Amino acid sequence: MRYLPLSPDDRAGMLAKIGVDHIDALFADIPSDRLLNHLPKLPLHKGEIDVERLMGRMASRNVSASSVPFFVGAGAYKHHVPATVDHLIQRSEFLTSYTPYQPEIAQGTLHYLFEFQTQVAALTGMDVANASMYDGSTGCGEAVLMAHRITKRNRAILSGGLHPHYADVVRTLSAMAEAECVTLAPDVLGHEDILSHIDSSVSCVVVQTPDFFGNLRDLRAIADKCHSNGALLIAVFTEVMSLGLITPPGEMGADIVVGEGQSIGNALNFGGPYVGLFATKSQYVRQMPGRLCGETVDADGTRGFVLTLSTREQHIRRDKATSNICTNSGLCTLAFTIHMSLLGQAGLKRVAEINHANAVMLADELNAIKGVSVLNQSFFNEFAVRLPGNAGHIVEQLAARHIMAGVPVSRLLPDAGLDDVLLVANTEVNSDDDRQAFVDALKEVL
Amino acid sequence: MLNRQGRPTTPGDALQSDHPTFTGNKALSQIEPLIFETGRLETTGVDYEAPKPFVARLGGFERKSEIGLPGLSEPEAMRHYVRLSQKNYGIDTGLFPLGSCTMKHNPRLNEKIARMPGFSDVHPLQPVATVQGALEVMHTLSHWLLELTGMDAVALSPKAGAHGELCGMMAIKAAIAAKGEAATRNVVLVPESAHGTNPATAALIHFVVKPVPVREDGTVDPAVVASLAGPDTAAIMLTNPNTCGLFEKDVVAIADVIHAAGGYFYADGANFNAIVGKARPGDLGVDAMHINLHKTFSTPHGGGGPGAGPVVLSELLAPFAPVPFVRHTEDGFELVESEAEAANHGAHAFGRMTAFHGQMGMYVRALSYMLSHGADGLRQASEDAVLNANYVRACLADLMSLPFGNRPCMHEVLFDDAWLKDTGVTTLDFAKAMIDEGYHPMTVYFPLVVHGAMLIEPTESESRVSLDLFIATLRDLAMAVKRGETERFTGAPYHAPVRRMDETRAARSPILKYTPPEPILQAAE
Amino acid sequence: MGETKYTKDHEYIRVEGDVAIVGISDYAQSQLGDVVFVELPKLGKALSKGDEAAVVESVKAASEVYAPVSGEVTEINSGLEAQPGTINEDPEGSGWFMKVKLADPSELAGLMNEADYKAYLASIH
Known part of the structure; x- marks a missing residue:
């Protein structure tokens, strides 16, 4: 062997x-x-x-995103990742190292974690970020528990624009942790009245922007009402690339910002591994879950980095820890950091603009098809369209024509009465020809 | 005739001593700045054409503030991260005997396969008809895990070991609630030797943690468990083999005691690598166990993740498994994604652990590892892992102290610091001296049940030659301790990229991100 | 200055009139190592004997400080939050945690005096 x-x-x-x-x-x-x-x-x-x-045979039974015009999103996005990223993360010293508990021989990992934390804090507009969570959805669950610890309350309000899987994760965790969780009805247009649900019994309000249906949401009034009631605002995103173009949640008063970082540096991987981003205000850092990397000096006075504030964690605090998390998303974090370092703010802004431009063009062209209407007033690279028929069936018909049209809302919300609504994402990877092929094929099947 | 200028071809009288350099670099060991100190705000290492003019639809939410993140050109980025990598120790660098972490060889075939576009470039919400191969991977992996553990069902989606623990304990909580005992059955017994994640997990979902003392021989006594168990017992969380490197020889009796009390047996599968193909948790009375694919089945640790923590469940807990799960029907593979759908198949799914379907990238690597080893190779790997640990034990027992006597261990061997008493050298010092010798230290100060613990797990990936040199090194270090050469330890490491770090300073005034010095801020504005 | 008494959890208490000064013993600080963080109770908090009164953390350990007696917190040493190292440098002096107004002076009887505490420390080693 x-x-x-x-x-x-x-x-x-x-x-x-x-x-x-x-x-x-x-x-x-x-x-x-x-x-x-x-x-x-x-x-x-x-x-x-x-x-x-054997494995290749199984792989060949899947249709890969790059092989077709591809418009599937809903929390995971097909983006271009520079070749440099995948080369670097396969370096033995990154790939085969462990959690950096021996900092003298793990400065490589610690150094990039420090860069990662800085990048996430800057993107979200927050004071501090941790060294990653498993993914956006589990990070969202942890954020709610953190809010409960800070406010010493246990009632969370989930926006109807929160990704249904995220809401399911929070609901499951809340039920098990014996906390209350109120989920508002699915909200395609982003017009829900969250404010009326906020009172002094509420620990936190969880709002996603861009939301599950693509709408950009104003968090400021929600933040204000949360704060005047002693509650926290948790802002969620599933498309981190949007932060290159839109106002970060930190500038709209969010107390905890949590989201999915897959779009930067990471492949689709059929849903995982991804990388959860988690940021908050300085005053809450000791209630944060997950690992934190901090700057210090060594015995010779040379700058270096270590894992710090570890007394929050399970290996020291055991049943009094802030979370049970141990392993996080190390290598996906590295991929994020390298890709983000290559982009810089200039590159991120540019690629975000392309995403938005491509989505706007597609929305206009789809909206022009008889019987099809785009439902969003605002969006980044994904929007909801109402089709004259069952969205799931139409997606299957288009898949047979080698077009991946998007995600039927009913796949995640089977009982919401939204069987005719399709989520469509367009990123920088689709060409004008891809867009045209989608529009033509949709006209044909309708 | 080409050496006309008389270039020297021998080292001559090169100086022996350490020579300070202008840059502070030492040849291949480079001092590396943060990207924020060298990058420029206007630079990007990725070329995209500007989009054609269009009217934005951002609803007034355009970002107006500067993000403040510089970019690097491709060669700069490449060099920066390669230099950082050179400051890291990995399994490919050398022996990595980190107890309980199973730092075994990571085959690159698995990396190659995980990068096949049919696996890496597939979206979790594509039509199910277009991902039949991905579902087949999940189905096949499940089959292997169930066969190796002798259990009834598997929930693949947990993202790491601790997440798997959470999943298993949630299934237990759901089963207790289904019996109408939620209000009364809420105590979880956790041995003192357990990983910190066990009590943290139980507490997270509002179980009351009751510690179980460990007996003299490092294992759990069923009589003690019996004295603690009762109608309030929800479960015991037992690691087996345990963190002292010992197989819980009374595991069956412990399972019986817990079951008789009406509780469930959660096994922490972190140390499954010792017994794959030798014993099946399902035959030992286990009701739920997570499996760290990144330990036992070789998916890379990646500097702290990503992991994957599938949970195998007994017949009693199987109906409560979370969504999603894969079903194999005449028409192919089908994905059950909601609790309502699960109910149609007679299941009582307790909910959902994560968005989408879990760590597909890790499933592919783990399955490729299993197929490579096969039934025979997996058993041989466990035997070799146990053999290697016992070999280390046998070769060091005369110099270092074994808290539970010189008896066979499983895949890791636990020493304590009794042999260091009054030498002026601590467990930490000893570990740091190993770094100078080119080794990653073992796990230190864990488990907590022995003083100054040193937990060595060589794994099956080490050759005898490699083990012999490791043993000779530890023997030399141990003799040096006994000779009183304390400086070799207390100041170590001397040869790593950095010396010992000031962790007090890091924790007292935490600096958790880069903040540019003032003048540079102004220049950027 | 009153007599200093100790608990088995290594808190000390020094009574001055009807107010008691509470902190952690020199042995406790040496076991913890460099203290990096403390969380003190709110002023006016009513503590019952055995309540979790404060939290003290070093780099590698976290520990609760339990109220050795019942009473109301009348003063906290808020300087510790910025200078937690004081606890290492002078645990039984300027590194005190809080002052408590004794609710039941008879509770003091159950605590160890310095000689007993020294004997106790010797016994646990």
Whole structure:
């Protein structure tokens, strides 16, 4: 077996040194009637050629985003990632290192985590960011628990524009943590009345912008009402690239900002691994979940970085920790940092503009089709359209024509009565021809 | 005749001593600034054409403030991150005996396969007909995990070990609620040797944590569990093999005690690498166990993630598994994404752990690892992991102290600091001296049940030659301690990219992001 | 200056009139290592004996400080928040945590005096 260096002779010699005559002597603590006396009923080992063939066969049964005009979003987005990013994250010293608990030989990881935290704080307009969460949805759940700790209340209000999976994650966690969670009805137009739900019993309000349906939401009045009632505003985003172009939640009064960072640096990966971004105000840093990297100096006075404020974490605080999180999204964080360093604010703004321009053009062209109407007043790179028919069926018909048209709202909200609404995203990767192909094909199937 | 200028070809009288340099660099060891100190706000390393003129539809939410993040050209970015990588120690650098973390070889075939466009470039919400291969990966991975653990169902979606723990404990809480015992059954027993995530997870979902003392031999005594268990017992969270590197030999009796009390047995599967193909948790009375794909099944640790923590469940807990899950029907693979849909299949899904379907990138790598090893290779890997740890134990037992006696361990061996008493050298000092010798230190000060713990997990990836040099090094260091060469330890590391860090300073006045000095701020405006 | 008494959790209490000064012992600070953070109770808080009164954190450890006696918090050493190192430098002097107005002076009887505490420290080693 190519991954196992020991030879039969090595094994025999080592057993002799240990002083036992059979490997099973080392497994003697396993009750003998529970020790397997046969191999698991699974295939035997295989060489690279066979494994690649088997896995390649499965891969070939999936339609990849780059192979077709692609307009699917709803929380995960197809973007261009510079070749440099994937090359660098595969460097052995990044790929095969552990959480930087020994800072003297992990300055590479710590250094980029410090850069990552700086980038996330700047993008969101917040004071501090942590070293990442698993993804946006789990980060959203953690943000709600954090708000409960700070306000010592346990009632969260979720906007009807919050991504339904995020709302499900928060609802599940809240129910299990015995906290209350009020979810407002799905809100296609972004006109919901959140303010009337905010009173002094509320711990936090969770609002997404751009929301699940693509609308850009004004957070300022919500923040004000939250603050006058002693509650916190949690702002969520699922498309981090939007922050290159739109007012960051930190400038609209958000107390915690949490979102999905996949769009920068990371592939679609069928939903994971992604990278959760989490930022807050300085005064709440000790209530934050997750790892934090901080600057310091070494014994010679040289600048360096360490994990810090660890007493919040499970490995020290155990049942009193701010969260149970241990592993985070290390390598996805690195991919984000490298891609963001390449973009800089100039590149990010440019690519965000292209996204918006492409979405605007597509929205106008779709809106011009008879029976099709774009529902949004404002949006970034994704919007909702009402179709003259079941959106799920139309998506399938277009898929058969090798066009990935978008996400039918009913896939995530089966009972919302929105079966004719389709979410359409257009990013920098689609060409004018791709857009035209979509418009033409949609006309044909309608 | 080409060496006409008489260039020297021997080292001559090169100075032995450390030589300060103008840059502060030491040849390949480079001092690297932050990108914010070298990058320029107007620079970008990615070329995009400006869009044609259009009317924005941002509803008045245009960003007006400067983001304040500089960019780097491609060569600058490449050099910056390559230099940073050179300050890191990875498995590919050398032996990485970090106990409980299973730092085994990460095969690059898995990386290659995970990057096939059919896996990496697929959206989680594409029509199901266009992702049949992805669902097949999930289905096949589930089959392997169930076969290896002897359990009934698997929830793949948890994002890491602690998230898997949360998922398993949520399933337990849901099952308790379904029996109408939510109000009364709320105590979770957690041995003192457990990972910190166990009590943190239980507390997160409002269980009351009751610590279980560990007996003299480092394992849990079923009689003690019996004395703590009762009608309020929701579960026990037991790591097996435990964090002392020992198999809980009374695991079956412990499971019986818990089940008799009406509770569930949660097993922390962090150390599953010791017993794959040798024993199945399902045969030991386990009701739920997470599996760290990034430990046992070799997906890269990546400097702290991403991980993946699928949870296997017993027959009793299977109906409560969260959405989504994959079903195999005559028409192909189907994805059950909502609780209502799950109910149509007779399940009582407790909810959802994460958006989409979990860590697909990790599923692909783990499955590719499993297919490569096969049933025979997986068992051999466990045997080699245990053999290597015991070899280290046998070769160091005369110099270092074993808190539970010189008896066989599983895949990791635990030493304490009794042998360092009155030497002026601490566990931490010893670990830092290992860095100078070119090794990553073992896990130190964990588990908490022994003083000054040193937990060594060599994994199956080490050759005998590599182990022999490691052992010889630790023996030399141990002798140096005994000879009183304390400076070699207390000042270590001397040869790492940086010396010991001032963690007090970092924590007293935290600096958590870069802030430009004032004059540069003004220049940018 | 009154007699200093100690708890098994390594808090000390020094009574001056009907007010008691509470902090952590020199042994406690040496075990914690460099203190980096403290969380003190609010002024006026009514503590019952054994209540969690404060939190003290070093780089690698966090510990609750329990009220050794019942009473109302009349003063806190707010300078510690900016200078937590004072707890390491002078734990039983300028590193005090809070002053408590004794609710029940008889509770003091159950605490150790300095000699007893020294013997207790010796016994746990």
